[in-house]
Amino acid sequence: MARIVQKYGGTSVADVERIRSIAARIKKSYDEKNDVVVVVSARSGVTNELIGKARFLNPSPNDREMDMLLAVGEQETIALTAMALHALGAPAVSRTGGQAGILTDPAHTRARIVSINAENIEAALKDRNIVIVAGFQGVNAEGQITTLGRGGSDLSAIAVASAVKADLCQIFTDVEGVYTADPRIVPDARKLVEISYDEMLELASMGSKVMQARAVEFAKKYRVVFEVRSSFNENPGTIVKEEVVSMEDVVVRGVAVDKSQVKVTVNNISDRPGTAARVFHTLADAEVVVDMIVQNVGRGGRANLTFTVPRDDADRAKKAVEVVLGEIGGGTVAVTNEVAKLSVVGVGMRTHSGVASTLFTALSENNVNIQLISTSEIKISVVIDLARADEAARAVHEAFGLAKEA
Amino acid sequence: MARIVQKYGGTSVADVERIRSIAARIKKSYDEKNDVVVVVSARSGVTNELIGKARFLNPSPNDREMDMLLAVGEQETIALTAMALHALGAPAVSRTGGQAGILTDPAHTRARIVSINAENIEAALKDRNIVIVAGFQGVNAEGQITTLGRGGSDLSAIAVASAVKADLCQIFTDVEGVYTADPRIVPDARKLVEISYDEMLELASMGSKVMQARAVEFAKKYRVVFEVRSSFNENPGTIVKEEVVSMEDVVVRGVAVDKSQVKVTVNNISDRPGTAARVFHTLADAEVVVDMIVQNVGRGGRANLTFTVPRDDADRAKKAVEVVLGEIGGGTVAVTNEVAKLSVVGVGMRTHSGVASTLFTALSENNVNIQLISTSEIKISVVIDLARADEAARAVHEAFGLAKEA
Numbered sequence: 001m002a003r004i005v006q007k008y009g010g011t012s013v014a015d016v017e018r019i020r021s022i023a024a025r026i027k028k029s030y031d032e033k034n035d036v037v038v039v040v041s042a043r044s045g046v047t048n049e050l051i052g053k054a055r056f057l058n059p060s061p062n063d064r065e066m067d068m069l070l071a072v073g074e075q076e077t078i079a080l081t082a083m084a085l086h087a088l089g090a091p092a093v094s095r096t097g098g099q100a101g102i103l104t105d106p107a108h109t110r111a112r113i114v115s116i117n118a119e120n121i122e123a124a125l126k127d128r129n130i131v132i133v134a135g136f137q138g139v140n141a142e143g144q145i146t147t148l149g150r151g152g153s154d155l156s157a158i159a160v161a162s163a164v165k166a167d168l169c170q171i172f173t174d175v176e177g178v179y180t181a182d183p184r185i186v187p188d189a190r191k192l193v194e195i196s197y198d199e200m201l202e203l204a205s206m207g208s209k210v211m212q213a214r215a216v217e218f219a220k221k222y223r224v225v226f227e228v229r230s231s232f233n234e235n236p237g238t239i240v241k242e243e244v245v246s247m248e249d250v251v252v253r254g255v256a257v258d259k260s261q262v263k264v265t266v267n268n269i270s271d272r273p274g275t276a277a278r279v280f281h282t283l284a285d286a287e288v289v290v291d292m293i294v295q296n297v298g299r300g301g302r303a304n305l306t307f308t309v310p311r312d313d314a315d316r317a318k319k320a321v322e323v324v325l326g327e328i329g330g331g332t333v334a335v336t337n338e339v340a341k342l343s344v345v346g347v348g349m350r351t352h353s354g355v356a357s358t359l360f361t362a363l364s365e366n367n368v369n370i371q372l373i374s375t376s377e378i379k380i381s382v383v384i385d386l387a388r389a390d391e392a393a394r395a396v397h398e399a400f401g402l403a404k405e406a
Numbered sequence: 407m408a409r410i411v412q413k414y415g416g417t418s419v420a421d422v423e424r425i426r427s428i429a430a431r432i433k434k435s436y437d438e439k440n441d442v443v444v445v446v447s448a449r450s451g452v453t454n455e456l457i458g459k460a461r462f463l464n465p466s467p468n469d470r471e472m473d474m475l476l477a478v479g480e481q482e483t484i485a486l487t488a489m490a491l492h493a494l495g496a497p498a499v500s501r502t503g504g505q506a507g508i509l510t511d512p513a514h515t516r517a518r519i520v521s522i523n524a525e526n527i528e529a530a531l532k533d534r535n536i537v538i539v540a541g542f543q544g545v546n547a548e549g550q551i552t553t554l555g556r557g558g559s560d561l562s563a564i565a566v567a568s569a570v571k572a573d574l575c576q577i578f579t580d581v582e583g584v585y586t587a588d589p590r591i592v593p594d595a596r597k598l599v600e601i602s603y604d605e606m607l608e609l610a611s612m613g614s615k616v617m618q619a620r621a622v623e624f625a626k627k628y629r630v631v632f633e634v635r636s637s638f639n640e641n642p643g644t645i646v647k648e649e650v651v652s653m654e655d656v657v658v659r660g661v662a663v664d665k666s667q668v669k670v671t672v673n674n675i676s677d678r679p680g681t682a683a684r685v686f687h688t689l690a691d692a693e694v695v696v697d698m699i700v701q702n703v704g705r706g707g708r709a710n711l712t713f714t715v716p717r718d719d720a721d722r723a724k725k726a727v728e729v730v731l732g733e734i735g736g737g738t739v740a741v742t743n744e745v746a747k748l749s750v751v752g753v754g755m756r757t758h759s760g761v762a763s764t765l766f767t768a769l770s771e772n773n774v775n776i777q778l779i780s781t782s783e784i785k786i787s788v789v790i791d792l793a794r795a796d797e798a799a800r801a802v803h804e805a806f807g808l809a810k811e812a
Contacts, residue, residue, distance in 0.1 A: 016462045023463075050482070056422045057429075057486055058493040065492070068500050069485035072478035076456070079475035080463055086471070087464040094474050099549065143505065 002167040003035040003125075007135065007157030010044030011174045012231035013077050016084075022172070022231055023084035026130060030090055035125045037164060039135045039157040040081055042073025063108035067137070067147045071097070074134035074153070081132045092130040095120065097137035097145070101163075102156065104138040104146045111138060111146035113155065113218075116163035125164070133160060151212025158215050162222040169224055171211065172231035177238035178203065178210060180254040180402040185390045188403040192253065193236075196243040199253050202345045202379045216240070243347050251355060252346040252400040257393045261291060261308040263339045263371065263383055264317050269331035271303040279305060279324050286320040288313045292341070292374040292381060302331075306372055308341065308383060339371065340389035343381040344396060356380055362399035368392045408573040409441040409531075413541065413563030416450030417580040418637035419483050422490075428578070428637055429490035432536060436496055441531045443570060445541045445563040446487055448479025469514035473543070473553045477503070480540035480559075487538045498536040501526065503543030503551070507569075508562065510544040510552045517544060517552035519561065519624075522569035531570070539566055557618025564621050568628040575630055577617065578637035583644035584609065584616060586660040586808040591796045594809040598659065599642075602649040605659050608751045608785045622646070649753050657761055658752040658806040663799045667697060667714040669745045669777065669789055670723050675737035677709040685711060685730050692726040694719045698747065698780040698787060708737075712778055714747065714789060745777065746795035749787040750802060762786055768805035774798045 006029065008022050030036045050069050054061040061069075078094035085092035101117035124131045135153030140146050148155055154171060161169035178200065181189040195203075197220035201213055210228055219226055219240065229237025269275055276295060283290055293307045309317045314335050325331045349355050359380055363370060368391070372383035384392055397403065412435065414428050436442045456475050460467040467475075484500035491498035507523030530537045541559025546552050554561055560577060567575035584606065587595040601609075603626035607619055616634055625632055625646065635643025675681055682701060689696055699713045715723045720741050731737045755761050765786055769776060774797070778789035790798055803809065 016459050020463060053422050053486055054489055057426060058489040061489045062492050065485045065488045065500055068488075068502075069482060072481045075478045075481070076475060079471045080459055082471045082474075083460055083464040083467045086468050094471055096474075096551075145502075 001033040003037075003164060004029055005037045005039065005157055005161040005164065005166045005169040006172060007039040007153060007170065008041065008172045008231055009153065009174070010041045010047075012172050013040055013042075013081070014044045016080065018231075019077070019080050019084050020087075023081060023088055023090075025172075025231070026081075027085060027088045027090045030130050035164075037121060037125070037131045037133060037160055037166070038081065039133045039153060039160055040074060040077045041135050041153040042070075042077055046073045046076070064144060067108045067111075067145050070147050071134070071137045071145045074136055078132045078134045085130055085132075090130055091128060092132055093124050094132045094134075095124075096134045097156070098139035098143070100131075100133040100160070102133075102138035102159070104140055104148070106140040106142070106144070106146070108144075108146055110149040111140065113138060113148070113159050116159055118160070118163040121160070121164055149214075151214055154211050154215035155218055158219045158222075158224050158226060161224050161226070162218075166224075169219075169226040170237075171226055171228045173210065173228060174230065174232065175210060175228070176230045176233075176235055177228050178240075178254070181393055181397045182257065185257060185393050186255070186397045189397065190403055192238045194239040194241060195253060196347050197240060198243065198378055199345050199347055200240045202343070202376070203254065203256055250346055251348040251352045252344045252402065253348075254345055254402065255393050255397050255400070256343045256345065257389050258341040258343070259386060259389060260311055261339065261341055262311050262314045263306060263308050263336040264314070264321065265334050265336065266305040266321055266325070267332045267334070268302045269305060269325065270329050271297050271301045275303070275328055276305060278328060279321060282320045282324045283309075283317060286316050288317045288320065290317075292372060292383065294372050294374060308339070308372070311337070336371075338386040339383050340386045341381055341383050342389060342392055342396065343379050344400065345379045347378050349378050349380075358399055359396060362395045363392055366392060366395045368395075407439040409443075409570060410435055411443045411445065411563055411567040411570065411572045411575040412578060413445040413559060413576065414447065414578045414637055415559065415580070416447045416453075418578050419446055419448075419487070420450045422486065424637075425483070425486050425490050426493075429487060429494055429496075431578075431637070432487075432498075433491060433494045433496045436536050441570075443527060443531070443537045443539060443566055443572070444487065445539045445559060445566055446480060446483045447541050447559040448476075448483060452479040452482070470550060473514045473517075473551050476553050477540070477543045477551045480542055484538045484540045491536055491538075496536055497534060498538055499530050500538040500540075501530075502540045503562070504545035504549070506537075506539040506566070508539075508544035508565070510546055510554070512546040512548070512550070512552070514550075514552055516555040517546065519544060519554070519565050522565055524566070524569040527566070527570055557620055560617050560621035561624055564625045564628075564630050564632060567630045567632070568624075572630070575625075575632040576643075577632055577634045579616065579634060580636065580638065581616060581634070582636045582639075582641055583634050584646075584660070587799055587803045588663065591663060592661070592800050592803045595803065596809055598644045600645040600647065601659060602753050603646060604649065604784055605751050605753055606646045608749070608782070609660065609662055656752055657754040658750045658808065659754075660751055660808065661799050661803050661806070662749045662751065663795050664747040664749070665792060665795060666717055667745070667747055668717050668720045669712060669714050669742040670720070670727065671740050671742065672711040672727055672731070673738045673740070674708045675711060675731070676735050677703050677707045681709070681734055682711060684734060685727060688726045688730045689715075689723060692722050694723045694726065696723075698778060698789065700778050700780060714745075714778070717743070742777075744792040745789050746792045747787055747789050748795060748798055748802065749785050750806065751785045753784050755784050755786075764805055765802060768801045769798055772798060772801045774801075 082092040104111035135156040510517035541562040
């Protein structure tokens with residue numbers, strides 16, 4: 001007997017058959033005498049469909065109206081999920097974001113949660129109802145419907161779990177959990193039993209589709225223990241929680257490959273204070289998200305600056321840098337498309353040396369050239385040739401012995 | 407410069423192209439310096455689609471959840487309509503039923519409007535916004551989403567027009583207005599310039615698809631002048647308002663044919679007080695809606711009772727009557743399927759005689775046999791053979807000279 005928040009994403013509620021299937025799972029948890037709160041997304045595809053309609057009518061639709069429009073996706077799902085539970089004989093009530101007490105700031109389409117007044121949910125739970133909450137949405141202080149932006153439903157679930165002091169928050173999705181590497185690339189990748197918030201954050205920031213960093217950050221801040229697991233089977237998933245002592249024994253938790261970025265190299269620029277600042281200020285103005293940054297000083301007081309950006313931002317980044325180069329006394333800019341970023345992540349890294357050495361050796365033994373290196377407390381990333389990325393991932397996974405039971 | 411409420415039905419907002427087209431029409435009215443409030447329905451088809459999903463999951467879905475589900479239809483339309491107006495450079499804000507201040511009783515799926523707090527709409531109008539209100543929906547005192555049932559969007563429009571004291575309420579639909587007869591049956595039928603609430607009500611109760619009786623009753627009660635017109639062209643429609651003196655000159659306003667009913671004849675029942683009451687009490691319990699009722703006393707103290715019911719209710723009606731017959735000492739019941747109800751409607755009828763005579767003569771000259779007659783203050787209805795109904799309608803239309811300009 002516990003208090004559980006379950007979150008089902010778009011693919012888990014994609015059609016009425018899937019909704020019927022998750023209803024059975026929800027009821028099972030309820031029948032085990034748990035208090036159950038469910039957070040659901042819009043069925044997959046519906047958000048893009050609505051955005052398509054909006055853009056047909058208006059190339060830059062108003063943010064408030066966009067929220068009014070997008071909020072219908074989850075509202076449909078909550079009602080259908082409640083009906084499916086009723087058909088199974090389970091009492092359930094649906095709640096829009098606003099009805100669930102999710103108060104946000106006024107920033108339409110990317111609102112931040114200000115607070116959750118869980119009174120309404122608590123009252124429904126007290127009457128032994130399953131409460132079905134619309135993810136991704138809330139209301140601002142004026143009663144206007146707001147949405148939370150990408151990954152918003154995960155955030156809703158974590159925030160609701162925090163508000164109702166849930167014992168566990170289960171994030172049901174279309175993957176089985178968090179793996180030591182992408183199983184499509186590394187066949188002997190292993191599902192992790194548990195992982196720390198920080199490790200999960202590094203994986204999320206590397207483009208892992210499992211969860212947005214934002215929801216993980218919220219969970220970390222409010223110490224919400226959550227589990228990532230599949231809605232398509234009964235297998236246990238991966239528990240994400242605050243770092244525990246036993247975790248220290250694990251040096252490297254996993255290997256990730258990110259193929260979504262390109263490398264931008266700015267050569268032969270003047271090595272004076274403020275040059276890099278000027279470049280990145282311009283990139284920020286152009287709304288280019290920069291990931292890795294490396295600078296080397298070359299000969300004759302000229303410097304080389306290299307960074308990675310999302311593939312879609314490459315042209316914008318190049319143009320922005322060219323303008324700056326004209327103002328700061330020359331230099332050249334080049335984009336390398338055929339790159340991948342490979343990272344090893346693990347909280348144990350903080351207390352162990354030799355991780356970099358093992359990584360570089362594994363790559364070198366496989367003749368993979370390292371173009372760029374960047375490190376954080378719990379991560380080492382390298383940029384390598386795109387064509388060699390999968391092979392490199394398998395070699396590194398092997399070198400760290402990740403296929404063995406940790 | 408006036409205050410106008412415009413209502414667009416499901417076919418008028420069926421897709422993004424149609425929404426773009428009505429946005430242009432709305433803007434035109436706004437540019438003429440009018441205060442404009444728009445009430446929209448869900449796009450046609452979406453409600454049935456949602457009901458289909460609900461019934462897949464649950465044969466008898468919960469009413470509250472049904473309202474939660476169905477309300478998304480209009481919410482999608484209001485947001486898209488506002489976006490389309492923005493694209494034309496017109497300021498517009500959308501409002502759900504609840505945000506528009508539409509308060510209803512708690513009867514989910516068939517809620518009645520209790521009051522409209524128009525403050526929010528008034529404030530937006532004062533800032534020269536076009537206000538787009540979701541039809542068909544409101545909230546109850548507990549903040550739960552409710553829907554108004556069939557024809558609810560028309561009712562929303564009329565009620566909002568009353569609340570904001572609109573000069574005119576325009577009901578845009580897929581017909582051009584109210585005709586002297588159905589133009590598909592009577593080729594020289596003429597669009598009426600104006601018609602009284604009572605006449606409109608009689609037409610609505612005869613199955614005219616133009617508007618539900620409920621919205622017309624509300625308009626009558628609160629004296630809301632409205633116009634029924636097409637959203638597909640610029641032609642003026644039909645104004646519906648309180649009876650005016652000049653209307654008295656018109657004896658018959660129109661001819662209507664209703665092919666949706668069947669005739670139920672109960673023969674040879676005991677002619678005692680309470681017999682008819684017993685029959686109709688049973689029918690009411692069986693939720694059969696009875697329209698025309700005629701009783702004749704025959705020979706030997708036995709009576710014949712005849713009434714009409716919707717075709718779909720025929721079996722239920724027959725079975726219910728058979729039970730009663732067993733209890734009241736016998737009689738027989740028979741259903742005649744091949745009938746039509748033909749009615750002539752007009753407020754002038756009250757002050758003129760001869761309408762019945764003209765009607766019966768026209769029918770007799772065309773060898774149409776009258777099976778049943780029923781009259782109200784402003785209507786005479788007859789039940790005739792279904793196969794002769796269209797021909798009869800043309801003859802009666804001709805006999806009352808309805809093709810001429812009134």
